[in-house]
Amino acid sequence: MTARKKATKPLKIIHVVGARPNFMKMAPVYRALQKHKVKQFIVHTGQHYSQNMSDIFFKELRIKEPDINLQIGSGSHAKQVAAIMHAFEDVVLKEKPSLVLVYGDVNSTVAAALVSAKLGVPVGHVEAGLRSFDMTMPEEINRIITDQLASLHFIPSKDAHANLLREGINKKKIHFVGNVMIDTLITFSGSIMKPRPEHIPFETYGVLTLHRPSNVDDPKKLKAVMAELHKAGAKVPLIFPAHPRTKAMLDRMKNFALDKRKIHLIEPLGYTDFLNLVYHAEFVITDSGGLQEETTYLKKHCFTLRNNTERPVTVTEGTNILIGEDFDLLHKKVGEALKKPASERKKAPARWDGKAGERIAKIIVRSVA
Ligand code: UD1
Numbered sequence: 001m002t003a004r005k006k007a008t009k010p011l012k013i014i015h016v017v018g019a020r021p022n023f024m025k026m027a028p029v030y031r032a033l034q035k036h037k038v039k040q041f042i043v044h045t046g047q048h049y050s051q052n053m054s055d056i057f058f059k060e061l062r063i064k065e066p067d068i069n070l071q072i073g074s075g076s077h078a079k080q081v082a083a084i085m086h087a088f089e090d091v092v093l094k095e096k097p098s099l100v101l102v103y104g105d106v107n108s109t110v111a112a113a114l115v116s117a118k119l120g121v122p123v124g125h126v127e128a129g130l131r132s133f134d135m136t137m138p139e140e141i142n143r144i145i146t147d148q149l150a151s152l153h154f155i156p157s158k159d160a161h162a163n164l165l166r167e168g169i170n171k172k173k174i175h176f177v178g179n180v181m182i183d184t185l186i187t188f189s190g191s192i193m194k195p196r197p198e199h200i201p202f203e204t205y206g207v208l209t210l211h212r213p214s215n216v217d218d219p220k221k222l223k224a225v226m227a228e229l230h231k232a233g234a235k236v237p238l239i240f241p242a243h244p245r246t247k248a249m250l251d252r253m254k255n256f257a258l259d260k261r262k263i264h265l266i267e268p269l270g271y272t273d274f275l276n277l278v279y280h281a282e283f284v285i286t287d288s289g290g291l292q293e294e295t296t297y298l299k300k301h302c303f304t305l306r307n308n309t310e311r312p313v314t315v316t317e318g319t320n321i322l323i324g325e326d327f328d329l330l331h332k333k334v335g336e337a338l339k340k341p342a343s344e345r346k347k348a349p350a351r352w353d354g355k356a357g358e359r360i361a362k363i364i365v366r367s368v369a
């Protein structure tokens with residue numbers, strides 16, 4: 001990367017997205033870059049392809065349709081990453097971008113970063129530096145490799161700075177810009193904070209999401225987790241927009257049926273409908289990463305069914321409690337949450353202020369030649 005002298009030709013940026021959590025991260029960066037003289041090209045890898053896992057987000061978040069969809073679809077990690085690399089290389093060779101922007105920690109992120117770095121194209125990583133220190137998580141591998149390959153690291157919280165320095169990243173490449181997910185939440189807060197949807201048959205409820213391989217891929221484990229969640233659902237019903245991966249596993253499980261009065265399974269929701277559901281919930285039980293941040297911002301109790309988190313500020317400054325497999329703790333916390341809303345914090349974590357996208361755009365325009 002060299003300092004930008006005279007802008008002879010406009011910057012051309014390729015955004016690479018593929019899975020559901022990428023879309024709300026790209027939206028504010030795309031919008032902010034529109035204010036600068038920058039050409040933007042969106043590549044959708046097709047890692048997520050169902051209408052309610054992908055298309056709905058583009059419409060709702062008012063992002064233009066992808067310029068190209070690589071239609072990779074599902075597969076083993078090796079097959080998915082390899083297929084994305086194979087197809088994306090041609091795109092980079094043809095489009096000759098000045099920078100490739102990748103988001104978060106999914107397979108599309110690491111695949112695009114590998115292709116770009118090998119072709120000598122600078123990579124910007126949005127949501128850099130997060131670490132769970134758990135190498136059994138595929139996302140942790142994706143995060144570490146992507147950060148090694150990136151030239152611009154846009155970090156959402158201060159802890160990410162120390163993580164990157166420890167891995168030998170030059171501090172000049174690290175930019176504390178804030179949280180792009182929260183930018184999107186703020187942009188759409190009018191729709192998120194509207195009255196509770198009428199089709200939800202409960203006035204008081206918790207929200208449940210579950211999709212991590214560590215929770216859902218082993219039927220024995222999933223059955224045990226679901227038994228505990230039924231206990232929680234006996235106190236107050238849990239609304240469960242089930243990820244297709246989880247739904248497929250539940251459908252396959254013999255001698256197992258959900259009790260609808262305790263766990264109310266619905267299809268995955270679009271962005272504002274989902275956060276509207278969360279906004280009116282008493283608490284959230286989840287294994288998602290982004291939802292730990294959204295509940296912290298919305299001041300909702302969040303009980304995370306994981307032993308670790310790559311988002312520690314949601315625990316130290318927010319409303320997140322790591323439950324791991326301590327279901328006695330979960331039941332206790334659910335009981336408490338029903339009596340008391342999440343404690344009012346004075347403010348959100350630093351730079352979770354709706355301006356992360358703008359900060360990223362300014363840094364890109366200033367630093368990419
Ligand atoms: C991926 C990400 C994960 C992220 C999650 C958000 C990786 C390694 N994992 O996990 O970090 O939290 O997205 O959802 O990149 N499927 C559909 N329709 C779709 C997409 C998937 O039916 O549009 C089903 C398929 O059966 C597929 C399964 O879900 O095999 C898993 O999809 P996949 O993209 O492999 O991983 P996710 O579990 O979604």
